[in-house]
Amino acid sequence: MSLSVIIPSFNTEKWIELAIRSVVNEGVEDYEIIVVDDASTDSTAAVVEDLSKQNNKIILIKLPVNTPGGAGIPSNIGLQKTTKDFVAFLDSDDWVQRGYFSKQMSVLKQLDADFSISSYVSIDAQTHEKIPAYDFDVWPADKGREQSIDPRKALALSPEPWRKVYKSEFLRKEGLKFPEADHFNEDYPFHWSVCTHAKSAVLVPQTGYFHRVNRDGQTTVESGNRYTSFLPHSLGILEELKKKNDKKAISYFQSWLVRHSRIIEAQLSEKEKREIFSAFHEICERANFRYISLEAFRNNNVNRLYLFLSIHAGDYSEYTKALFLTRRKSRRAIKRRLLKKLGPVGIARFILSRICRRSL
Incomplete structure (x- = not known):
């Protein structure tokens, strides 16, 4: 099995050697690193x-001018140059532990999947705090095995490309690539395209990827406009899924x-929060209200249901209350709010529907 690792880089002189050496020492014999x-x-x-002078498996491509947006264009250039069986991405200030890619490649081959997705650990560059992946709560119940x-x-998981390994043939056959435009969050539409074009996927619950956050000079989202840059893509994927009746x-x-709205709101001003809420409301209005609500009940996630109901209704005041209560993890208070909002008949209808779904 062979692996191409694509590393888009920009002003990471302090960290890129660690990133590259972590791949070299990972254990895969047949590999190429495309920076x-x-x-x-x-x-x-x-x-x-x-x-690269010490190791001819390290390939450097220097772009003459900085490309617009995030890492979309450099990532696509890297994809065009890959020659191996599998493809992975690595941020230039991150690193992996030995065996991280090898494990995913082995599972991909064993289960014949189009891509794998793993857990990860974020490392705060200022405090050195280790932060677990925020979406681990929505993984399937059996979290200890592939x-x-x-x-x-x-689609319910965070979209970063660096937490996955892809079959090269799958990406080529489906013609999948990152959007190229003057905006950030290019990970999102790429992730959604991968999930909707793949025939199979595999979860690998290892945490061998270490993602550096909160470092000086990090290219990241800094304003509400950058947070909303993925919204046109999200409307597009939603319409595509609706056409498929999926x-x-x-x-x-x-x-x-819904979960993403809870995560980013703490980093926004009041004006930006309202702009984001309006955009999310537009998306949620187009959703299948009954089906989404039932899914939240089926997974016993009253937090997500409460947030979805408030976004769907366009009730910003209720939404802020939902955010406050979900941060406090006050399930009892949330259930009281839901009872008040839906009424006992509505609650009973959702519970009955949940039971019926389990019997199908």
């Missing part, structure tokens, strides 16, 4: 060039959307 440097203004490219899943279920995929997608 696409997006016109760094520091010595990032020089560091990579020195390493398992095949409906790829649409991955209710399950819509429910997984909405599940991610």
Whole structure:
């Protein structure tokens, strides 16, 4: 089995050697590391060039000018250059532990899946705090072993490309690539395309990927406009799923959307929160209200149901209350709010529908 690792880089001279060496020492014998440097203004490219002289499996592609948006264009350039059986991505300030890619490749081959998705640990560059993946709560109940899943279920998981390994043939056959535009969050539409085009996927519950956050100079989302840059893509994927009448995929997608709204709101101003809420409301209005609500009940997730109901109704005041209560993890208070909002008949109807779904 062979592996291509694509590393888009920009001004990460302090960390890129660790990223590259972690792949070299990972244990895969047949590999290539493709670093696409997006016109760094520091010595990032020089560091990579020195390493490539020591190891001809390290390939440096230097772009003459910085490309617009995030890492979409460099990632696509890297994809065009891959020659191996499997493809993975690595942020240039992150690293992997030994065996991380090998394990996923082995499981992919064993279960004949199009892509794998793993857990990860975020490392705060300022405090050195280890932060677990925020979506581990929505993984299937048996979290301790590898398992095949409906790829649409991955729509409910965070979309980072670096937590996955892909079959090269699958990406080529489906013509999948990152959007190229002057915006960030290009991970989102790529992730959604992968999930909706794949025939099979596998969960690998290892945490061998370490993602650096909160570092100086990190290219990240800094404003509400950048947070909303993925919204046109999300409307597009929602319309595509509706044309297919794929209710399950819509429910997984909405599940991610609701959880994402809870995560990003703490980083926004009041004005930006209202802008984001309006955008999410537009998306949720197009959702299958009954099906999404039932999915939340089926998974016993009253937090997500409460958030979805408030977004769907366009009730910003109720939404802020939902965020406050879900942060406090006050399930009893949330259930009281739901009872008040839906009434006992509505609650009974949802519970009955949940029972009926389990009997199908």
